[in-house]
Amino acid sequence: MIRQKLWALQSRYAPYFFVSPFIALFSVFMVYPLCRSLVLSLYKAASPRSMKFVGLDNYRFLLRDWAFRGAVINTFYFAIVFMSLQIPLSLALAVALNGRRVYGRMFLRFAFFSSHLVGNVFVAIIFSMMLTPRHGLINKAIGAVFPFIGTETQWTAKPLLAMPAIVMASLWLSVGYGMIYFLAALQGVDRELYDAAEMDGAGRWDRFRHVTLPGLKPVLRFLVLVGLIGAFQLFELPFVLFGQTAGPAGYGSTIVMYLYFMGFDAGDAGFASAVGWVLVLIILLISLLQLRGLRAGRDD
Amino acid sequence: MSFHLGKPILVMLILTAVTGAAVISRRDPPAKRLTLWVFADSHFTTYQPALTAFEKKTGVTVDLQIVQVHAMGRRLQAAFADGLTGPGVPDLVEMEVGQVGKFFRPPLPEVGFEPMTALLKKSGWYDQIVESRYAPWTKQGEIFGVPHDVHPxxxxxxxxxxxxxxxxxxxxxxxxxxxxxxxxxxxxxxxxxxxxxxxxxxxxxxxxxxxxxxxxxxxxxxxxxxxxxxxxxxxxxxxxxxxxxxxxxxxxxxxxxxxxxxxxxxxxxxxxxxxxxxxxxxxxxxxxxxxxxxxxxxxxxxxxxxxxxxxxxxWGGTMIAILRSSTHKEEAWKLIEHLYFDRAGVEARRTFTQILPPVKSMWQDPSYHQPDDYYGGQHVDEMLIELAGQIPxxxxxxxxxxxxxxxxxxxxxxxxxxxxxxxxxxxxxxxxxxxxxxxxxxxxxxxxxxxxxxxxxxxxxxx
Amino acid sequence: MRRFFYHLALFSLALISLTPFAWLVCATFKSKDDFFAYTFLPWNQPGRWTLSNYRFLFQHYPFAGWLINSVFVSCAQTVIVVTLSSLAGFALAKYEFRFKKSLLIVMLTTMLIPYQVMLPSMQLMMYRLGWINSYAAIILPGAVSVFGIFLFMQAMKLVPDELLHAGRVDGCSEFRLWWEIALPIVRPMIGAYTLLNFMANWNSFLWPQIILQNERKYTLPIGLTNMMSLPEFQTPYGVLMAGTLLSILPVVILFFIMQRDFIAGLASGAVKG
Missing domain, CATH: 3.40.190.10 (Periplasmic binding protein-like II)
Known part of the structure; x- marks a missing residue:
């Protein structure tokens, strides 16, 4: 009798049991801190104990702060340049590897993907050595291939080279990653469609445009969204590469770095929260724009 | 019954248990009387023998920790902000000149370091140190740290x-x-x-x-x-x-x-x-x-x-300060005297670095008047001493x-x-x-x- | 001929992509004097190669401790997150219950919010809980993965209802249905998700950097970045590289073991998501 009751109980309440640990953690470590940070962004904080309500002052200051503007510009610059290089490069590699008779495909796939196994922090450490003027691997290679540029490029000291250095490191990190996704999608494209297109006399390019690309759309959408969100959260690479500073003349600073310096160097948790909410806004806007762009793209 | 979350998870579960046991059973080294944070590797190396001597002399044990220079700024900031004391917070810190500014923001009585002017004057060291070296560590006339160097x-x-x-x-x-x-x-x-x-x-x-x-x-x-x-x-x-x-x-x-x-x-x-x-x-x-x-x-x-x-x-510069929250201030001061003013301690420094001490009387030492072969026999230390007096x-x-x-x-x-x-x-x-x-x-x-x-x-x- | 150049191009690109690894491995065997003097290694003078960087790494730094800490934190977090996500994903995919809709909506809205916005408020919370310097402050918040739950939810929708019914008729508890019927079906996805999660935890830097304040408690990324310092102070180049290599190695090994699972799972997850 009791057993039966227990049995009925467990089957009835099972879903609640299954989600309850998650819900507990979710509310404590996600919902609560989110709400708290929204409130916090209206305060000026010097320590966990001393806080002062300032209304929208933090946001007001943010909007006219040149250091924040610089960080936003750097972040956008990175996101745009990085994405517009990563996606085509990944796609090109995937198409190249997807050819009918490619030898050593396993090896190539591993070779291109392996750099993704290295974490951001470690990439930054490696690159900080490889970018050394005259003695670093990258500069030596540049000097060997392009003697007119020479080996003296000051990647981490020249403001205008700060972000290109970060883009370079990021590309090494993630081109192979994108490639894996594209490869999987390419293998999913129906062979018969190709054959049909070939029979219709479609050229190589036409086949790519009308058969391959549409098949890649879901992956493309996924990679762009994930890539953009990641790009706007850029932190570790520049932070470590520039020795925990904002880079040459602040040209290596990003939104999250700015948040970090404000919240944990200067110690104003309120102001840092305000920076965080601006970041939220930016990411939400971009996601919305992308969704809308896709919808428009689907109509034609 | 097989493990349906897959072998990787099983392996990780075992690893968690093993490393977790290691983490939990890892005993903190025996608590020391004083904790000192330094940020420079060379200081870390030079202080070790000096600290052994100090422990032998006074019986006060010292836990010497090396902390990355930016991390030190942040950790102290957090400690001051929260009014923390106890094991995580040092008694003394060596502070880099680029990091110290923000700690002088609060009004004088709330600066997290112990005021030192009186101590320096009473102990007689005040006049022996190159005067201009107090400037970076001073707020409104109050000195908060003892200079480690001159750095001409x-x-x-x-x-x-x-x-x-x-x-x-x-x-x-x-x-x-x-x-x-x-x-x-x-x-x-x-x-x-x-x-x-x-x-x-x-x-x-x-x-x-x-x-x-x-x-x-x-x-x-x-x-x-x-x-x-x-x-x-x-x-x-x-x-x-x-x-x-x-x-x-x-x-x-x-x-x-x-x-x-x-x-x-x-x-x-x-x-x-x-x-x-x-x-x-x-x-x-x-x-x-x-x-x-x-x-x-x-x-x-x-x-x-x-x-x-x-x-x-x-260029650059370091000071040593006692934290206001320290409960062993007298011993901390003794440690400063040992590391910064004691001739043997300063001598030890010279075997690893060529940093000139700010205590003028020590410059008389013959070792500062030898030719330096690295510089083709120039008396580099003498030249540094000569410059040291002229730093604005x-x-x-x-x-x-x-x-x-x-x-x-x-x-x-x-x-x-x-x-x-x-x-x-x-x-x-x-x-x-x-x-x-x-x-x-x-x-x-x-x-x-x-x-x-x-x-x-x-x-x-x-x- | 064309095919030859095609392959030549591909393989040289692959070589370029692998060169930093080769450089890194060489760098760990170079002495202080040789570090910048030789691009890779002094090939013709094997006598100059040295293991001293590794020795120094373990003697002078608590590197072994960092390694243990990293393994502990990453493994614990991964185990918890995979278990919880698959449980919740199962519930959301195969049951109807109250608040399910609203829960899904709340979860969806948080999906796009970058976690950095919570850093300050979470730090304050950890102060209040007294969790500064504790691994709980890293592992528990990391156990919440809305993304993971959605992933599992999608995968578990493919579990046939008839199988679950049959299980119930055979007297399986709901928990056993999850364990013995649902999990084996989504097994490939678990592999990929596990590896992705482990990698993210292994490399995670920003939050642990805020929480861990004691050198003995550092994880690898924190310990290593703190070995690099301002230009005015000594940077032990070779030692730093040795530490970096040893930090990358576990992930590479894990990847080799799980390569097939991983790529299959990754692809299926992406194409659907």
Whole structure:
């Protein structure tokens, strides 16, 4: 009798049991801190104990702060340049590897993907050595291939080279990653469609445009969204590469770095929260724009 | 029953258990009486024998920890903000000059370090220490730390290469003379096929060296009365000179990479043939340069802009402070005396670094009057001592770092202008204009948070 | 001929992509004097190669401790997150219950919010809880993965209802249905998700950097970045590289073991998501 009751109980309440640990953690470590940070962004904080309500002052200051503007510009610059290089490069590699008779495909796939196994922090450490003027691997290679540029490029000291250095490191990190996704999608494209297109006399390019690309759309959408969100959260690479500073003349600073310096160097948790909410806004806007762009793209 | 979350998870579960046991069973080393944080590897190494001696002498045990310099700033910030005490918080810290500014933001009684003026005066050490070295650690007349060093700056150069080019570098009295000789040097070597032989190491965006030149002229961007000197005509003048040294056709400098390792290599290969040399850099140079450079270098004081300028300035600096929250202040003070004032302790320092102590009486020691073979028999320590007395005071305020950021912005603009126009026409006027704007903006910022005890916005962007 | 150049191009690109690894491995065997003097290694003077960097790494730094800490934190977090996500994903895919809709909506809205916005408020919370310097402050918040739950939810929708019914008729508890019927079906996805998660945890830097304040408690990324310092102080180049290599190695090994699972799972997840 009791057993039966227990049995009925467990089957009835099972879903609640299954989600309850998650819900507990979710509310404590996600919902609560989110709400708290929204409130916090209206305060000026010097320590966990001393806080002062300032209304929208933090946001007001943010909007006219040149250091924040610089960080936003750097972040956008990175996101745009990085994405517009990563996606085509990944796609090109995937198409190249997807050819009918490619030898050593396993090896190539591993070779291109392996750099993704290295974490951001470690990439930054490696690159900080490889970018050394005259003695670093990258500069030596540049000097060997392009003697007119020479080996003296000051990647981490020249403001205008700060972000290109970060883009370079990021590309090494993630081109192979994108490639894996594209490869999987390419293998999913129906062979018969190709054959049909070939029979219709479609050229190589036409086949790519009308058969391959549409098949890649879901992956493309996924990679762009994930890539953009990641790009706007850029932190570790520049932070470590520039020795925990904002880079040459602040040209290596990003939104999250700015948040970090404000919240944990200067110690104003309120102001840092305000920076965080601006970041939220930016990411939400971009996601919305992308969704809308896709919808428009689907109509034609 | 098999494990349906998959082998990887099973393995990780086991690893969690094993490492978790290791983490939990890991016992903290026995608690020591005092905790001291340092940020420099060389200090960490030198203090160890000194601490053993200290423990033997007084019975007070010391836990010496090395903490990355930026991390130390953040951790102390957190500790002060939270009013923390106990195991995570040290009794004493060695603080770097670039990190200390923000800790002077609160009103005097709330600064997290113990005031030291009275202690220094009572113990009699006050007068023995180079007076100008108190300046960075002082707020409104109260001293919060004991200086570790003097850090006078001169220039080290590849004597053999300059000699081969027929150029007497150390004869240059003024900066413009110095630059001309450097240009001649580069022309000579370019004509002999060395196109990438630069006269010296100069930073094109970091402002350390520009700040040194300014300090030679007695200029702190923000002085001890919180007055802004960014728009001083001398700043524009020095800025214009410096910008055309690092950019454009008159360029005499280039940069090296992370740390002093690449610099030593560049010096050896003759890519960079001179560099600004505070005493702490001599030790690093010998460490990374090895025997290959020995005897080929010479040391000289800094050239000046004006005969009234100092032939030196200071670069970097460390102090030791007792935290207000420490419960063993007397023992902490004893430790400071042992590490900083005790002859044996300071001697130990010399075996690893060539850093000059700030205690004047120690300079009498014969070891400071020996020829230095690395520098071809020059009496480098004597030259450093000679310079040490002439360093203009350097002040640190909560806004000093942000003022540096403004300086960096203007320097970037100036260097770009020189690069674009390949010349210096009207450069000084342009610099003055930018500096005026920057000074006004900085004043605005400082006014905004000057009267509040919490003023985070200013020091937030670390240069 | 064309095919030859095609392969030549591909393989040289692959070589370029692998060069930094080769450089890194070489760098760990170079002495201080050779570090910048030789691009890779002094090949013709094997006598100059040295293991001293590794020795120094373990003697002078608590590197072994960092390694243990990293393994502990990453493994614990991964185990918890995979278990919880698959449980919740199962519930959301196969059951109807109250608040399910609203829960899904709340979860969806948080998906796009970058976690950095919570850093300050979470730090304050950890202060209040007294969790500064504790691994709980890293592991528990990391156990919340809305993304993971959606992933599992999608995958578990493919579990046939008839199988679950049959299980119930056989007297399986709901928990056993999850364990013995649902999990084996989504097994490939678990592999990929596990590896992705482990990698993210292994490399995670920003939050642990805020929480861990004691050198003995550092994880690898924190410990290593703190070995790099300002230009004015000594950077032990070779030692730093040795530490970096040893930090990368575990992930590479894990990847080799799980390569097939991983790529299959990754692809299926992406194409659907």
């Amino acid at each position: 700056v001169g220039i080290t150069y590849r004597d053999d290469l300059f000699r081969q080019a027929g150029i007497d570098l150390s004869g240059a009295q003024t900066w413009p003379q110095f630059q001309r000789r450097c240009l001649q040097f580069q022309q000579y070597w370019a004509a002999h096929g060395y196109k990438t032989r630069h006269a010296m190491e100069l930073y094109s965006t970091r402002i350390d060296l520009l700040t040194i030149m300014l300090l030679q002229r007695g200029i702190n961007l923000i002085d001890d009365h919180h007055r802004i000197h960014l728009a001083d005509p001398k700043v524009a003048q020095v800025m214009a000179f410096y910008a055309q040294c690092v950019a454009g056709p008159q360029r005499i400098g280039s940069e090296s990479g992370e740390g002093d390792g690449p610099l030593a290599r560049d010096l050896l290969e003759g890519n960079l043939c001179a560099f600004f040399t505070p005493d702490w850099r001599i030790g690093l140079l010998k460490e990374y340069g090895g025997d290959a450079l020995s005897g080929r270098l010479r040391f000289m004081p800094l050239p000046r802009f004006d005969p009234t300028d100092a032939p030196t300035a200071t 005071p350097r002040f640190v305020t909560p806004a000093s770092n942000i003022a540096g950021v403004y300086l960096q912005m203007v320097l970037t603009k100036a260097a770009r202008r020189v690069e674009r126009r390949q010349g210096t026409d009207g450069l000084e006027v342009a610099c003055q204009g930018w500096l005026d704007t920057a000074a006004a903006d900085l004043a605005d910022r400082m006014k905004q948070w000057e009267f509040e005890e919490d003023s985070p916005k200013a020091s937030a962007v670390t240069p």
